[in-house]
Amino acid sequence: xxxxxxxxxxxxxxxxxxxxxxxxxxxxxxxxxxxxxxxxxxxxxxxxxxxxxxxxxxxxxxxxxxxxxxxxxxxxxxxxxxxxxxxxxxxxxxxxxxxxxxxxxxxxxxxxxxxxxxxxxxxxxxxxxxxxxxxxxxxxxxxxxxxxxxxxxxxxxxxxxxxxxxxxxxxxxxxxxxxxxxxxxxxxxxxxxxxxxxxxxxxxxxxxxxxxxxxxxxxxxxxxxxxxxxxxxxxxxxxxxxxxxxxxxxxxxxxxxxxxxxxxxxxxxxxxxxxxxxxx
Ligand SMILES: CCCCCCCCCCC/C=C/C(=O)SCCNC(=O)CCNC(=O)[C@H](O)C(C)(C)COP(=O)(O)OP(=O)(O)OC[C@H]1O[C@@H](n2cnc3c(N)ncnc32)[C@H](O)[C@@H]1OP(=O)(O)O
Numbered sequence: 001x002x003x004x005x006x007x008x009x010x011x012x013x014x015x016x017x018x019x020x021x022x023x024x025x026x027x028x029x030x031x032x033x034x035x036x037x038x039x040x041x042x043x044x045x046x047x048x049x050x051x052x053x054x055x056x057x058x059x060x061x062x063x064x065x066x067x068x069x070x071x072x073x074x075x076x077x078x079x080x081x082x083x084x085x086x087x088x089x090x091x092x093x094x095x096x097x098x099x100x101x102x103x104x105x106x107x108x109x110x111x112x113x114x115x116x117x118x119x120x121x122x123x124x125x126x127x128x129x130x131x132x133x134x135x136x137x138x139x140x141x142x143x144x145x146x147x148x149x150x151x152x153x154x155x156x157x158x159x160x161x162x163x164x165x166x167x168x169x170x171x172x173x174x175x176x177x178x179x180x181x182x183x184x185x186x187x188x189x190x191x192x193x194x195x196x197x198x199x200x201x202x203x204x205x206x207x208x209x210x211x212x213x214x215x216x217x218x219x220x221x222x223x224x225x226x227x228x229x230x231x232x233x234x235x236x237x238x239x240x241x242x243x244x245x246x247x248x249x250x251x252x253x254x255x256x257x258x259x260x261x262x263x264x265x266x267x268x269x270x271x272x273x274x275x276x277x278x279x280x
Pocket of ligand 1 (some may be wrong): 045127131143154157161254277
């Protein structure tokens with residue numbers, strides 16, 4: 001499709017996305033006029049913790065971008081935190097039906113983002129623990145600001161990162177580093193993340209990050225989108241197939257795990273600690 005035609009379609013999507021954003025407003029989508037690349041900004045105050053509503057909007061946004069044959073997407077945050085990960089309140093004293101929908105929607109988001117046909121970049125403009133890290137691991141390229149942290153720190157909450165969280169990290173930094181990171185619940189500083197390959201670039205500001213992200217996506221201008229996306233599928237297909245095959249068992253494991261007394265106690269203490277930190 002010619003770029004002008006494509007941009008016209010992108011603008012139509014933007015109009016729809018804006019209307020949608022006006023109604024719900026947890027995700028803002030702006031399509032760059034020149035490049036056709038969408039900047040997807042998460043904006044659930046205060047820390048973009050991923051609850052059912054935010055995940056649902058992310059899922060709808062990704063579906064819209066895929067339908068409109070997006071040229072690329074940059075995922076970032078409107079706040080100083082990229083994303084605080086899964087909303088702990090979705091797992092603490094959960095309503096079983098909502099918990100089921102919550103986890104299923106998280107799985108859907110992972111599948112859509114991990115297998116997106118268009119190029120994806122995470123512009124990590126603040127802390128990205130656990131589910132925040134997972135979102136960025138689904139992308140093809142990660143750009144991060146200094147003085148932030150990133151990692152799958154679930155063990156520090158007394159819970160375990162599911163196998164597809166671990167696989168997402170392993171595909172980026174390898175088995176050895178993933179095992180060390182997961183068993184300790186490590187949150188990498190920006191410098192540590194760069195050293196281990198968990199992120200690709202460090203930028204000083206979000207604006208610089210947006211330019212670099214556009215540059216990464218622009219680097220595919222001369223590559224056939226068909227060949228590009230099939231190559232991505234070749235590399236990621238095994239991980240996606242195994243997640244999809246195991247998703248019902250994964251859901252049941254999640255529901256059973258969060259009902260355990262020990263897990264509930266741990267989550268309760270963690271929520272208290274977060275609140276005390278704010279009061280101090
Ligand atoms: C064998 C396999 C078995 C598999 C079974 C499955 C088991 C379940 C797996 C679940 C996987 C879980 C993934 C997750 O993502 S869990 C969430 C992990 N997240 C964190 O640990 C981050 C916690 N937050 C922070 O560290 C900081 O908030 C942060 C650095 C992100 C920002 O700091 P800042 O100082 O800017 O902000 P505050 O700490 O003051 O927070 C502001 C308010 O936001 C609330 N908050 C923060 N994070 C969360 C969260 N994740 N969920 C809900 N609420 C959160 C915080 O309490 C403050 O609220 P109040 O204003 O009301 O006090």
